[in-house]
Every structure is written in C-alpha cells, then in structure tokens.
Amino acid sequence: MGRRNLEETVWTRVLLTSALLMGPAMMACGDKGADDSGATGDGGSVDATSELVYTDANNYSYTADLQIDSQEVAAGADSVVDWSGLAVDMRGRAVDPAGVDRVMLVAFNISKDDVIAAINSNSLLQSDVRVYYQFDNTDGVTSASLSDFSILGNEFNPAQDMIEHPGETWTWLVSVMDEANGRIDVLSTTFVDPLDSSSNRDIAFGDDTAVLHFSVDLHSADPLVAIAGEPDTSFNWAAATTEASGQPFDEAKASRLLVGHIRGATISDVEANVLTVLDTADELFYADAYGKDEILLSEAVERTTGANFAGFDTDGVWLVGIECTNQTCLSPAPLIMTVVEAQ
Helix, strand or coil: CCHHHHCCCCHHHHHHHHCCCCCCCCEECCCCCCCCCCCCCCCCCCCCECEEECCHHHCCEEEEEEEECEEEEECCCCCEEECCCCCECCCCCECCHHHCCEEEEEEECCCHHHHHHHHHHCCCCHHHEEEEEEEECCCCCCEEEHHHCEECCEECCHHHHCCCCCCCCCEEEEEEEEEECCEEEEEEEEEEEEECCCCCCEEECCCCCEEEEEEEECCCCCCEEECCCCCCCEEECCCCCECCCCCECCHHHCCEEEEEEECCCCHHHHHHCHHHHHHCCCEEEEEECCCCCEEEHHHCEECCCCCECCCCCCCCEEEEEEECCCCCCCCCCCCEEEEEEEC
16 A cells, blocks of 8 residues: 555554654764864855755764663553653653643554664554554543543453464554644653563553664765845755655655754754754744645744744754654654755
C-alpha cells in the first residue's frame, strides 16, 4: 500500500502517536572541520539570491540512538498505566502529568529491535501493526487501567490480548503524548512484556523510561545564501533525494515548511539540541508544503504572532526545512533542513 493510501486509513493515526518518538535529548556532534562563519563545505562562496535552490549538499544529518525500557506485567491482568512520575520528557522539557493529552497502546508483529530501528529510520509499515488502542485524557488524570483504552468504540480486553503468544511476535508499546503545533508530540514510551510468571500490575513512567540521543551535523552542509531583508525569497527543494536520516526522500511526507530564527546563536549552539532549539526559536514560521516542491517564503506565518515572513537578517542562525506532520511519520526531526545566511 502506498503512503498516500496509508494516510487515509485509521491505523496511521496510531503510528504517529505510537511513534515515540521521537525528539528528545540530543548529543551535539563534534565540529567536522567547518566553522560558524557560514562558508560552504568545499571552501567556496555563494552569491546571495532570492531563489534558494536546495540540493542534498545543503542538508543537515542526524543519527539516532533510541533506548526504551521494557516492563514485565502479569499476563491477562488489567494493569494500570501510571505517568504521574513523569516530570521531564525525552527532550528534557518539564511535563505536567495531568496535562498529558493521550496515551497510546500498540502491538507490533516485529521485534523490539526492529521497532526501534524502524522508528529511527522513519520506516514503520502498516503491516507491522497488529492492534492499537488509545486513552484520551479528557479529565486530566495521571493513570488509567488497560481496560480504559479503546478505539472506535471497541474496548481493549487485556485478558484476551495482553497475554503470552507462544510462537508469535507481539511487541507491546505504550506511549504518553501531547498534541501541539499541529502534530503529535510523544513525551515518553515503554515496551510492555506480559508474562504468566509475573505478578506486576503497574506500567510506570519516569524520566528515564525512554531516552533518545541524537548526533546532529549542520557544519558539514553547504549553507544557502539569501539577500538580506528580501521577503519575496523562494525555497525550492525539488532536487531533494535523501532525508537527514539517510532514507530516500519521500515527497508524500513533505507536509510543512518551517523557517526558524535563533537570535545570537551559532551553528554549534543549534547542533547541541536542534529540536529544542526549534521549539524555543525566537521566530518560527510555517507554511503548507504538501504536494509542492517550491514555496515563496513570504507565505509562511509565524506561529505566535501570525506575521508573515519578512526576510532574513544577519543576526544568529536561520534554518529552513521541510517536515512531516502526517500520520505516517514517527519523528519530529525535519526531513531536510539547511542553514540560510543573509548578505
């Protein structure tokens, strides 16, 4: 089944939510020979232009090291999912447990290692999912029994499914999440192993339940160079072939353009934790990118003020990228992203 068709099925909502992931604490990569001056990777120079034409040479890169705890529970028991102990999410941000929007329960037919690898590479498939259920936290609680989970009016029956399945692969994943900025934001996640030999009935979340380290490299990529103060600057990514994770670029996932501005920062500052940096950017503009490969940046709207993009300046770091916000994507990291310098 193609990705466009997947978006039309109910299950894809789950993949995003079960996703975990991702976007947590990051590890800065070392300087790879470039500096923060914005020189191109090959030491050459680029003329400023109002038509920013992206190629793979402009793309940042990242590698992910995702670690997820496994918790054993009594097979068939109506165990309790408890996120009251979650004070810090995977990105190091403070969490109000009562403010959690949703908890997702998903069973995969692939191993834990394969789930993690697929999450890291953004390549989970519909065929990897056996069943899924969710708990919508409309009352601001901090725990819920497995029997409180449902999907489309169908309640989860732990005595029937949360059991050992000899000879079959049932990999259970429970994810705690918020809905923010037009996408699902996974705060933490854990594997759950139902065992006949276990008497545990608690699935507890803490600050270390899931950890995701990233190695990020913006230095090695060639920056794009724009005319300072020019609002009618276009961004064209038609030549993109590879995502930052190394996966082939899938145009069907390119749903939103972002323009981020971090004042007073260097590229090294941004590399240290690029996702948190984007969360707290001084300016962050969005524009619909679905079905497109070029956008006039003046169409992008700032997330808090509602102002349209008015041009690049020479203060700090500017980033332009394409991200996936639809249900087939598991990572909040942009698919492609480049530094833009103004002259």
